[in-house]
Amino acid sequence: MRRASQLAVVLVAVLIAVGPLRERVAAALPPSGYVVVFRDGVDPEAATARLEGRHGFVAGHRYVSALSGFSAQLSAAQLSAVAGDPDVAFHGADRIVVASGMVPLARGDRAPSGVRRIGAATTTQAHEAADVAVAVIDTGIDLGHRDLDAAAGTNCVARGAPPNDDHGHGTHVAGTIAARNDGAGVVGVAPGTRVYAVKVLNAQGAGTISQLICGLEWVARHGVPLGIRVASLSVGGPGTIDDATCATTTDALRKAVCSVTSAGVTLVVAAGNGATDLATTTPAAYPEVLTVSAMTDGDGLPRALEGPLGCRPVERPDSYARFSNFAVTEREQKHLISAPGVCVTSTWPGGAYQTISGTSMAAPHVSGTVALCFGSGGQRGPCAGLAPNAVIARIRADAESHATATNGFSGDPAHGVARRSYGYLVWAGGY
Secondary structure, eight states, X not given: OXXXXXXXXXXXXXXXXXXXXXXXXXXXXXXXXXXXXXXXXXXXXXXXXXXXXXXXXXXXXXXXSSSSEEEEOOOHHHHHHHHTSTTEEEEEEEOEEEOOOEEEOOTTOBOOHHHHHTTSBOSXXXXXXXXXXXXXXXXXXXXXXXXXXXXXXXXXXXXXXXXXXXXXXXXXXXXXXHOOSSSSSBOOSSTTOOEEEEEOSOTTSEEEHHHHHHHHHHHHHHTTTTTEEEEEEOEEEEOOOOSOOTTTOOOHHHXXXXXXXXXXXXXXXXXXXXXXXXXXXXXXXXXXXXXXXXXXXSSSOTTOXXXXXXXXXXXXXXXXXXXXOBBXXXXXXXXXXXXXXXXXXXXXXXXXXXXXXXXXXXXXXXXHHHHHHHEETTEEOTTTTOOHHHHHHHHHHHHHHHIIIIIOXXXXXXXXXXXXXXXXXXXXXXX
């Protein structure tokens, strides 16, 4: 029996937004449509063409790697006909998405406190570039920013156009992952690592589920040949997960996520900024991803007697961020980790730098760490050769081992808060 998939109603670029974001971006988006998924064994190109010809619509995105299907604007009659076709497994609403080795530090560069807190750099040294690439699924990247080795992936907002960042969010994420150690400004967790721009959100930080699946489709198809082993996704919104598996799910977004991980790419996802149980947020709730909460750090040191953070005085140092989503159940805790996400300075379009907060800023600290775990400077890392689920287990185990010894914070499992867990603080110092 067919039923509509449980797609997220709204996804947001998970930084701390100002003003009525949904109202500002709604007018910039196309009308909602549908994502249609074919049964296993169906040729998606032929089936899509057949349905287009028979029912008089034109497909938007076509999917053959992340999942088998297409997106389209469909009338009620067209939707009814498509849903009843024997080749169709399920469909769901296409809803709105809105924008989750050490070498000397170059003179003129500095390592932000968050990068130092997770052991990726000191005040005098930084890691070398990772030996794998990272896909940044976001608003695009400033492809000309001198501090980034950024390459064009794909543009799912304006197909055929370069995936340049016309918002800022994606460039900021890319810099935390990989800003170069070249004296230009700040260094990332894995300085100089190649980042691929996968643009799924527009200038208002908004997009659609079909655009997000388009980005995942590109990573599933091209990621491994391009050396991409990590994808950073700081996008999320309301949604739930049932007890289905990757094979049985009727959630098109989760199916696409499963295809990316099956292709050998580890997905790192921001937990969201609702100060609530992450089980109500997708894709953060999916067990196939490494989900990242946000904690606070102002000086790069554990248990330091630092004062209030300048850009968000409401936050307490060495504690969970008040806005961050968290885990409640054991299932959620099994794929959760934490990273600095308050007052994070990173790259910004136009060759600039900016300081902002959110679980979007925490997630790239983890994405860079995962990249380093695969190896850097030509040295094989402990994650090399591991499947994504094993990568997630290794990153979490190393975080727990280090945190229990020296690097905990209020809100991690060893320093718990009632009925909430924010995960252990990620640790890049051992890679």
